[in-house]
Amino acid sequence: MTIEIQFVKIATSEALTQYIHTKIEPLFKKYPWLIKAQVFVKKANDSKGNQCICEIEMSLPGTRLYASSAEENYQVAVKNTVSDIEKQLKKRKQSIISH
Numbered sequence: 001m002t003i004e005i006q007f008v009k010i011a012t013s014e015a016l017t018q019y020i021h022t023k024i025e026p027l028f029k030k031y032p033w034l035i036k037a038q039v040f041v042k043k044a045n046d047s048k049g050n051q052c053i054c055e056i057e058m059s060l061p062g063t064r065l066y067a068s069s070a071e072e073n074y075q076v077a078v079k080n081t082v083s084d085i086e087k088q089l090k091k092r093k094q095s096i097i098s099h
Contacts, residue, residue: 004038005020023082033060035060038059040055052076055067055068
């Protein structure tokens with residue numbers, strides 16, 4: 001279980017790092033076959049106002065899962081991205097169980 005967090009073109013935030021860990025660690029407990037999570041936190045110049053981007057790539061046996069979210073603050077972006085990853089993990093678990 002490894003969680004790698006990269007801040008792209010923004011300052012590193014210890015509070016945001018802790019928040020990301022609290023959101024992702026339960027996934028590793030719920031799905032023990034997960035290998036690694038790579039999290040990218042970015043700031044984008046967007047005309048819509050959604051400038052905080054969170055991208056997560058999960059490594060697991062077989063393929064990788066990817067989700068991204070752009071929101072007005074980083075906590076909401078992380079929460080939405082983790083939610084999308086969890087939906088994908090549930091689908092993947094169903095396919096593993098059926099085989």
